[in-house]
Amino acid sequence: MRLKAILLIGDGMADRPLKELNWKTPLEVAKKPSLNKVAKNGICGIIDPIAPGIPPGSDTATLALLGYDALKVYSGRGSLEALGCGMELLPGDVAFRCNFATVDENMVVLDRRAGRIENEDAVKLTESLQKIELNKSLGAEFFLKNTVQHRAVLLVRGSKLSANVSNSDPLKVGKKVSEVKPLSNSLAAKRTAKILNELMLKFHEVLKKHPVNQERVKRGLLPANVLLFRGAGTVPVMKSLWELYGVNATCVAAMPLIRGTCKAAGMKLVDVKGATGTPQTDFSAKAKAAVQALEDSDLVLLHVKATDAASHDGIFKQKIELIEKIDGMVNHILGKIDIENTYLAITADHTTSSFTKSHEGDPVPVAIAGPYVRSDDVEEFSERACAKGGLHRIRGMDLMPILMNLIGKARRFGA
Amino acid sequence: MRLKAILLIGDGMADRPLKELNWKTPLEVAKKPSLNKVAKNGICGIIDPIAPGIPPGSDTATLALLGYDALKVYSGRGSLEALGCGMELLPGDVAFRCNFATVDENMVVLDRRAGRIENEDAVKLTESLQKIELNKSLGAEFFLKNTVQHRAVLLVRGSKLSANVSNSDPLKVGKKVSEVKPLSNSLAAKRTAKILNELMLKFHEVLKKHPVNQERVKRGLLPANVLLFRGAGTVPVMKSLWELYGVNATCVAAMPLIRGTCKAAGMKLVDVKGATGTPQTDFSAKAKAAVQALEDSDLVLLHVKATDAASHDGIFKQKIELIEKIDGMVNHILGKIDIENTYLAITADHTTSSFTKSHEGDPVPVAIAGPYVRSDDVEEFSERACAKGGLHRIRGMDLMPILMNLIGKARRFGA
Numbered sequence: 001m002r003l004k005a006i007l008l009i010g011d012g013m014a015d016r017p018l019k020e021l022n023w024k025t026p027l028e029v030a031k032k033p034s035l036n037k038v039a040k041n042g043i044c045g046i047i048d049p050i051a052p053g054i055p056p057g058s059d060t061a062t063l064a065l066l067g068y069d070a071l072k073v074y075s076g077r078g079s080l081e082a083l084g085c086g087m088e089l090l091p092g093d094v095a096f097r098c099n100f101a102t103v104d105e106n107m108v109v110l111d112r113r114a115g116r117i118e119n120e121d122a123v124k125l126t127e128s129l130q131k132i133e134l135n136k137s138l139g140a141e142f143f144l145k146n147t148v149q150h151r152a153v154l155l156v157r158g159s160k161l162s163a164n165v166s167n168s169d170p171l172k173v174g175k176k177v178s179e180v181k182p183l184s185n186s187l188a189a190k191r192t193a194k195i196l197n198e199l200m201l202k203f204h205e206v207l208k209k210h211p212v213n214q215e216r217v218k219r220g221l222l223p224a225n226v227l228l229f230r231g232a233g234t235v236p237v238m239k240s241l242w243e244l245y246g247v248n249a250t251c252v253a254a255m256p257l258i259r260g261t262c263k264a265a266g267m268k269l270v271d272v273k274g275a276t277g278t279p280q281t282d283f284s285a286k287a288k289a290a291v292q293a294l295e296d297s298d299l300v301l302l303h304v305k306a307t308d309a310a311s312h313d314g315i316f317k318q319k320i321e322l323i324e325k326i327d328g329m330v331n332h333i334l335g336k337i338d339i340e341n342t343y344l345a346i347t348a349d350h351t352t353s354s355f356t357k358s359h360e361g362d363p364v365p366v367a368i369a370g371p372y373v374r375s376d377d378v379e380e381f382s383e384r385a386c387a388k389g390g391l392h393r394i395r396g397m398d399l400m401p402i403l404m405n406l407i408g409k410a411r412r413f414g415a
Numbered sequence: 416m417r418l419k420a421i422l423l424i425g426d427g428m429a430d431r432p433l434k435e436l437n438w439k440t441p442l443e444v445a446k447k448p449s450l451n452k453v454a455k456n457g458i459c460g461i462i463d464p465i466a467p468g469i470p471p472g473s474d475t476a477t478l479a480l481l482g483y484d485a486l487k488v489y490s491g492r493g494s495l496e497a498l499g500c501g502m503e504l505l506p507g508d509v510a511f512r513c514n515f516a517t518v519d520e521n522m523v524v525l526d527r528r529a530g531r532i533e534n535e536d537a538v539k540l541t542e543s544l545q546k547i548e549l550n551k552s553l554g555a556e557f558f559l560k561n562t563v564q565h566r567a568v569l570l571v572r573g574s575k576l577s578a579n580v581s582n583s584d585p586l587k588v589g590k591k592v593s594e595v596k597p598l599s600n601s602l603a604a605k606r607t608a609k610i611l612n613e614l615m616l617k618f619h620e621v622l623k624k625h626p627v628n629q630e631r632v633k634r635g636l637l638p639a640n641v642l643l644f645r646g647a648g649t650v651p652v653m654k655s656l657w658e659l660y661g662v663n664a665t666c667v668a669a670m671p672l673i674r675g676t677c678k679a680a681g682m683k684l685v686d687v688k689g690a691t692g693t694p695q696t697d698f699s700a701k702a703k704a705a706v707q708a709l710e711d712s713d714l715v716l717l718h719v720k721a722t723d724a725a726s727h728d729g730i731f732k733q734k735i736e737l738i739e740k741i742d743g744m745v746n747h748i749l750g751k752i753d754i755e756n757t758y759l760a761i762t763a764d765h766t767t768s769s770f771t772k773s774h775e776g777d778p779v780p781v782a783i784a785g786p787y788v789r790s791d792d793v794e795e796f797s798e799r800a801c802a803k804g805g806l807h808r809i810r811g812m813d814l815m816p817i818l819m820n821l822i823g824k825a826r827r828f829g830a
Contacts, residue, residue, distance in 0.1 A: 372431040372770060374440075374777065374799050390799060392808035394467055401468025405776035412774055413465055414472025414485070415492035415512070415646055415672065 003407035005343040005370070006290055006300045006333060007399075009065065010326050011058055011258075012308030012352030014364040014383050018316055019355075026316050026354065027365070027382040030323040034330035035367075035381035038346055042369030044378040045391025047399060049350050053361040056396075058308070061349035062261045066301070067400025068238060076163050076233020077257065081153045084260025085145055089235045094161045094192055097231040097257075098144075098152040099169060100125065100224035103204075107177045107226070109170055113150040114224035117216075122146040124212045125224055132202050140195050144227075147256050148277065154229060156195055162188035168200055169228035177226060196229055203227045240266025241299065245400075245409045250293040252286055253277075253303035262301060268293075277305040279322060287329035291336045298407060304329070311352035319354060343370030343406050346381065347399070366391065366399065370406060418822035420758040420785070421705055421715045421748060422814075424480060425741050426473055426673075427723030427767030429779040429798050433731055434770075441731050441769065442780070442797040445738040449745035450782075450796035453761055457784030459793040460806025462814060464765050468776040471811075473723070476764035477676045481716070482815025483653060491578050491648020492672065496568045499675025500560055504650045509576045509607055512646040512672075513559075513567040514584060515540065515639035522592045522619075522641070524585060528565040529639035532631075537561040539627050540639055547617050555610050559642075562671050563692070569644060571610055577603035583615055584643035592641060611644055618642045655681025656714065660815075660824045665708040667701055668692075668718035677716060683708075692720040694737060702744035706751040713822060719744070726767035734769060758785030758821050761796065762814070781806060781814065785821060 017023040048054070049061040050070060059080050060070040078095035089095060100122055102111040126146040134140055140158030147153065166181040180196040182189035204226050207213060213223035241249045243266070251262030252270050254277035259269050272289045274282030283304070290302040304326055310319040333344060348364040365386035367378070376390035387393075394402070404410045432438040463469070464476040465485060474495050475485040493510035504510060515537055517526040541561045549555055555573025562568065581596040595611040597604035619641050622628060628638035656664045658681070666677030667685050669692035674684050687704045689697030698719070705717040719741055725734040748759060763779040780801035782793070791805035802808075809817075819825045 372433075372768070374432060374802075375438075376799065376802070390461075390802045392461070392802070394808075398467035401466065401776060403468070405468040405470065408771065410468055410470050410776050412470045412472060414475030414489060 001341050002298070003341050003343070004294050004298055005345060005403050005407050006294065006302060006337070007065070007345045007403065008302045008330065009062070009304070010307045010323070010348045011303065011305045012311045012350055012359065013323060013326070013348035014351040014362065015311065015319070016351065016353045016355060016360065016362060020316065025383055026319040026323055028384065030320045030327070032323060032327040032381060034327045034334055035346060036379060037334065038330060038344055038369045039367040039381040039386065040379045041375060042367045043373045043376050043391050044365065044367045044386040044389025046363040046383070046387045046393050047347060047366050047396055048363045048393065049396035051395065052363070055359040055361040056350045057359065058349050059257055059261050061396060062258055064396030065347065065349060065399055066241065066261070066265050067244065067397055068265070069397055073236055073238050075236045077231030078153065079233030079235055080260035080264060081231070081256050082155050082260065083263045084256030084258065085147045085153055087143060087145055087153060087155055089155065090157065091235050092159070092161060093155055093157050093235060094163050095153060095155045095233050096229040098154050099228045100150045100152065101226050101228050102222040102224065103177060103226045109173050109175055109177060111222050112169070112173060112228065115222035116149050117224050119146070119149060121212050121216065121224065122150065122152065125207060125210060126152065128206055128210060129203050129227070132206060134195065135198060138195050138198070142199060150224070152227065153256070154199070154227070156192065160188045161192045162186055163232035163234045164189045165193045165196065165232050167230035168196065169230040177228065180229065200227070200229070236264045238264055242266050245404045247298035247404070247409050248296065249299040249301070250297040251301045251303070252290045252293060253301070254281060255303070255305050258303045267301065268297070279306040279310060279318060281306055283325045283329050284332065287332040291333055294337065294342065298409065299403070308352050311354045312357050314354050314357045316354040340371060343368060343403065345399070345403060363393065368403070368406070373406065416756050417713070418756050418758070419709050419713055420760060420818045420822050421709065421717060421752070422480070422760045422818065423717045423741070423745065424477070424719070425722045425738070425763045426718065426720045427726045427765055427774065428738060428741070428763035429766040429777065430726065430734070431766065431768045431770060431775065431777060435731065440798055441734040441738055443799070445735045445742070447738060447742040447796060449742045449749055450761060451794060452749065453745060453759055453784045454782040454796040454801065455794045456790060457782045458788045458791050458806055459780065459782045459801040459804025461778040461798070461802045461808050462762060462781050462811055463778050463808065464811035466810065467778070470774040470776040471765045472774065473764050474672055474676055476811060477673055479811030480762065480764060480814050481656065481676070481680050482659065482812055483680070484812055488651050488653050490651045492646030493568065494648030494650055495675035495679060496646070496671050497570050497675065498678040499671030499673065500562045500568055502558060502560055502568060502570055504570065505572065506650050507574070507576060508570055508572050508650060509578045510568060510570045510648050511644040513569050514643045515565045515567060516641050516643050517637040517639065518592060518641045524588050524590055524592060526637050527588060527643065530637035531564050532639050534561070534564060536627050536631065536639065537564065537567065540622060540625060541567065543621055543625060544618050544642070547621060549610065550613060553610050553613070557614060565639070566671070567642065568671070569614070569642070571607065575603045576607045577601055578647040578649045579604045580608045580611065580647050582645035583611065584645040586645070592643065595644065615642070615644070651679045653679055657681050660819045662713035662819070662824050663711065664714040664716065665712040666716045666718070667705045667708060668716070669696060670718070670720050673718045682716065683712070694721040694725060694733060696721055698740045698744050699747065702747040706748055709752065709757065713824065714818070723767050726769045727772050729769050729772045731769040755786060758783060758818065760814070760818055778808065783817070783821070788821065
């Protein structure tokens with residue numbers, strides 16, 4: 001009998017107790033009969049995605065939950081974003097996560113998302129920017145791709161490049177766009193910084209007089225007159241889940257960063273109509289896609305971004321509603337899978353506090369239901385209830401070996 | 416007052432819940448008043464022998480329970496088997512675990528154990544094989560020793576040898592004996608493979624026309640006409656428990672693999688009449704031997720193999736009976752030791768599922784009773800009851816420092 005597993009990750013779904021919720025967390029307050037059913041039938045615990053007290057990014061946390069030592073394999077966000085939006089990434093390339101943004105005449109950032117510019121406008125701007133030619137003496141070329149709204153990825157290719165450079169994105173409104181600086185004395189870092197600074201200026205020249213932006217200003221919208229760079233990354237060097245465990249693995253996720261992380265792990269990427277990575281995403285379509293992917297996969301990762309977005313905005317009421325929608329996904333999945341041969345694991349990639357509006361280093365809950373698990377006394381899926389479970393406190397990178405062990409794909413060490 | 420400890424390891428004693436047992440484990444179902452007494456009086460927890468989800472061998476797990484980092488010190492099964500059956504193992508030697516087996520004229524394996532050949536026959540065959548001379552140009556010699564039934568150990572000695580070679584044992588009936596292949600490009604690996612392949616053929620030539628085998632065929636028994644090699648290993652480089660903690664340690668075990676592991680840790684080996692490593696072993700004699708060994712030892716490891724064998728055969732009813740026999744050993748020990756100065760720790764080296772019939776990566780229970788331990792609320796020795804104990808979830812290699820700390824043999828780190 002072939003055993004299979006679905007791993008559902010609610011992005012930033014874990015939280016801290018909130019005063020407004022009578023010192024309960026959104027997970028504790030939400031109505032979640034299906035999530036509770038998984039906790040009740042399964043074995044529960046808490047996970048430090050990276051290590052106790054370390055706030056992870058969604059990229060490093062997802063790497064860890066896929067069983068990788070993120071401290072060793074993580075090579076920057078930009079390269080995972082590039083992989084996730086379908087760009088070809090070669091050894092030696094350096095990729096950046098970019099934002100179309102609005103600056104004033106002194107290059108001070110007015111809006112880091114250019115009024116959350118629509119895809120249609122971003123496409124036209126990107127087409128124009130891609131026509132720019134870099135100074136030939138630099139011996140490098142670039143590829144630019146816009147993804148969703150203000151988001152884009154820049155890939156630089158050439159000899160002697162380095163990801164060891166600073167961001168031009170100041171990450172805050174009211175600050176000036178930063179010069180990209182080499183973070184080491186290497187020639188490659190200096191060269192890369194020079195290329196990025198040239199691109200920043202040339203992009204700005206084209207953007208500030210671009211018809212799309214003139215049109216936006218007329219319509220009372222913010223012009224996307226600069227492209228901010230951050231998260232320089234190189235191609236991650238990782239063995240695939242197939243090489244490590246001999247499993248066919250599929251990713252159901254909308255966000256390029258998560259898709260890229262899964263692609264780096266050699267997973268198949270599924271496109272789901274209506275999956276947007278926003279609170280308006282089609283939860284039902286994603287749940288169905290995950291169940292369908294199980295047909296030819298041993299492992300399916302199902303990722304929901306919306307809970308993190310609500311936490312970053314501090315809208316804890318929306319977060320509760322979104323958790324209840326995730327509960328609906330779990331209800332659908334439980335109704336479709338064969339409980340004789342399928343495991344369902346549920347967790348979050350990190351805690352995002354609806355109070356601090358940031359990723360935090362608190363652990364996240366986990367529950368694993370399926371045949372032959374040593375079920376425990378936990379009856380509720382939440383941060384504090386799961387902390388009393390039979391899995392105790394594990395690291396993010398322990399979860400995948402535990403799932404692989406359950407589906408009979410772990411490799412024995414010793415005789 | 417000199418403090419002492421007995422560590423009782425039930426091989427593969429931990430299990431997963433079984434449908435036939437109403438989703439309880441053999442440990443949960445067995446009548447085990449003495450094991451429960453240890454849990455009740457002591458402090459309990461669960462152990463990942465190597466790491467969460469990793470199925471260990473008995474060799475790597477025992478190394479870990481003795482406090483070693485198996486990922487660093489494990490150098491293959493063959494060398495531990497060689498040490499365990501009293502062979503002299505020098506740096507540079509490569510040793511293999513061997514099986515006398517039966518093949519057809521096309522070298523296809525018909526029985527991996529030659530009908531579980533009796534010791535008397537195996538001794539005679541081994542004597543003849545030892546007389547074979549290796550081609551002098553190979554510059555190597557070999558030593559062969561049969562142990563119990565079909566089991567034997569082959570040790571190859573010479574310059575430039577390597578354990579980085581494949582098995583000739585195909586591990587399955589119906590498959591052809593494999594050629595030994597070098598697993599690296601090194602000259603040593605190539606040389607070693609060549610020597611092993613020559614030995615395989617020469618052994619086969621002698622065995623297939625050996626009078627013992629002709630006699631076996633006449634008696635309707637399977638001939639032992641081939642020797643299968645697996646688990647190449649070199650001498651493990653380890654500090655002894657004496658060097659590490661200043662303890663005299665003794666091993667009461669029947670299996671050469673466990674005896675070898677303990678010998679590598681510098682432990683004294685005790686021979687117990689009637690200890691066979693099978694379900695018919697003399698449980699009482701082993702318990703008595705462990706108590707007696709305490710007289711001049713600080714630490715006694717008492718290993719029982721039978722529970723693992725029953726699990727591999729999927730005979731969970733026998734496993735329950737064997738656990739009850741282990742309970743009888745614990746009863747004997749509790750009646751003999753001085754509770755003022757003696758600790759009793761009980762655990763398993765790994766989970767062996769009576770359903771999958773394989774080693775699994777699920778954690779194992781542990782209980783430690785003795786003076787001044789911080790006893791907890793656990794009242795039962797089982798996988799799930801112990802998971803609620805005061806030791807929480809620890810790694811295999813943490814257990815020995817914990818025991819050494821209790822008997823006053825831990826070394827302080829810092830001022």
